[in-house]
Amino acid sequence: MTAVNQQKAPALLVIIAFATVYIVWGSTYFFIGMAVHGFPAMLMGALRYTTAGVLMLGWCAYKGDKIWVKRDIINSAVSGMLMLFAATGMVIWVEQTLPSAMVAITVSASPIWFVVLDRPNWRVNFKSKSTIIGLIVGFAGVVLLFGEQVTKALADEHHTTTFLGMALLILGPIVWSAGSLYSKHNVNSGPARLNTAWQMVIAGLTFIPAGMLHHEFNGFSLTQVPASSWLAIAYLVIFGSIGAFSAYVWLLQVKPATQVSTHSYVNPVIAVLLGVLFAGEQISVLQVVGLVVILISVLLINLVKYRKAMPPKKVVPMPGLPTGELLVKAC
Secondary structure, three states, rough: OOOOOOOOOOHHHHHHHHHHHHHHHHHHHHHHHOOOOOOOOHHHHHHHHHHHHHHHHHHHHHHOOOOHHHHHHHHHHHHHHHHHHHHHHHHHHHOOOOEEEEEEEHOOHHHHHHHHHHHHHHHHHHHHHHHHHHHHHHHHHHHHHHHHHHHHHHHOOOHHHHHHHHHHHHHHHHHHHHHHHHHOOOOOOOOHHHHHHHHHHHHHHHHHHHHOOOOOOOOHHHHHHHHHHHHHHHHHHHHHHHHHHHHHHHHHHHHHHHHOHHHHHHHHHHHHHHHHHOOOOOOOHHHHHHHHHHHHHHHHHOOOHHHOOOEEEEEEEEOOOOOOOEEEEEE
């Protein structure tokens, strides 16, 4: 992988992009849960991403983008397969059996894997004591969460499905982080919207054979899908895919990956609130504690970045002070 210089971007656009990723992605867990009540998991992924990707490709063609660039398509295919087909596919699959809030809490550990997998920045990241402590605390939070689930699974006669779901929840954030870092370090020649479009089209098409292998098309009828699932798909296509994912890919080009990954602070909180208030999901005290522990670890991991982002202090003389006495203020 080759390093890339970050582009400069207007502060207002950065704020809007972060807000979109924070809030909209926090709600997607809830809407995925609604969608899979009417659509088979892989078919839902195919419909969501193929529709969003084709719409975005059409927009890119209208804007005059060079769509058929082989190297760019390959880069988009790799990152799209990792982030959307593999990682998000695992989330979709798991939400068939586990509450959306529980899934969101577990996925909040993604920033931990960003640090672990970001090899070009190991020398910098692992020099920081706060980063190392954050990693340890984060893994402890994940163990705390899964300790409770393992106990419940052992008491359940259908524990095999639960264990598979937990394994996917561990693997999903790892794959997502790998895909995000690949996208960051292998920048395409075209605009971010074109990269996003190809990622979604390729991932969406890959969901189709996955659904066939799982026999999801057998006996399935669109007329049997409830209106709530259709509305959920529409929300995921327009806001979750086209809106939030486009903002995420763009942010990876203009901001450090560790800063972009801080959406994990807000996403699980919104997912938990929606799940509890509107889906009747039950969240245990231990799960809340696990979420808090993971978010604290994310804060520690990014502490160095936050300190570097603080304005430098400026030393200025103050009238009326004795000679040699200075006032330190922030610029």
